Amino acid sequence: MxxxxxxxxxxxxxxxxxxxxxxxxTEGWPHEIEAGLLDAAFSARATYGTPTTGVRAVITRWRDHRAAPLDDLTALAAHADEPEVLLAVLNNRQRVPGNYTTKAEAVASAARSLTELSCTTSADLRDDEAQRNGLVAVPGFGGATWECFTMQLGVRTxxxxxxxxxxxxxxxxxxxxxxxxxxxxxxxxxxxxxxxxxxxxxxxxxxxxxxxxxxxxxx
Known part of the structure; x- marks a missing residue:
């Protein structure tokens, strides 16, 4: 060229x-798998916003709550069975496409599925069938969610x-x-x-x- x-x-x-x-x-969320998953979920059918609104505001709320690097999915997975605390922290009750659950609940479920596949940190993320299936099996998530999630972490599909x-x-x-x-x-x-x-x-x-x-x- x-x-x-x-x-x-x-x-x-x-x-x-x-x-x-x-x-x-931006580069997405390199080395921050929690932020990447939140972005993939909350940017679906939503206005992305500014650093203080929309998707990035959700991530900021989670960052403030965690007060730690956002690279450990077990923190989100811990809310899979009782998502109300996560919903309160994120202060966002948007629902996934298909209206199956809130996006926060879907994020927690996806985090648990991925950690059960030994994908806990950004270094563990691979574009492989098992991890992809683990995420898209969550109602309301699909191939586009996976593409967005991996892209935020620098994994090119x-x-x-x-x-x-x-x-x-x-x-x-x-x-x-x-x-x-x-x-x-x-x-x-x-x-x-x-x-x-x-x-x-x-x-x-x-x-x-x-x-x-x-x-x-x-x-």
Missing amino acids: STAHVRALLDHVATELPRESWPHW AGSHQLVCDFLGEALDLETPPSAAEAEDLLAAAAARLGITPATFTHAVWRYQRAQRRVAGAR
């Missing part, structure tokens, strides 16, 4: 997801990688999306121009493309 491709990509980004208004210019490649193909008006190697080169070059990490750029792009697909699917 050429310098012209990088310039075209940056022009598209400035138009479609400018840094001053797109809330997802085939699905999340494809979304990013599709964005690049559309941004540059390519006949076919770039290869994996080309995509990584483009992401790194654009991130360098923006003065951010490739992980931050990739996360912002992935969130944007995911949102666009949801909008298209609702039509």
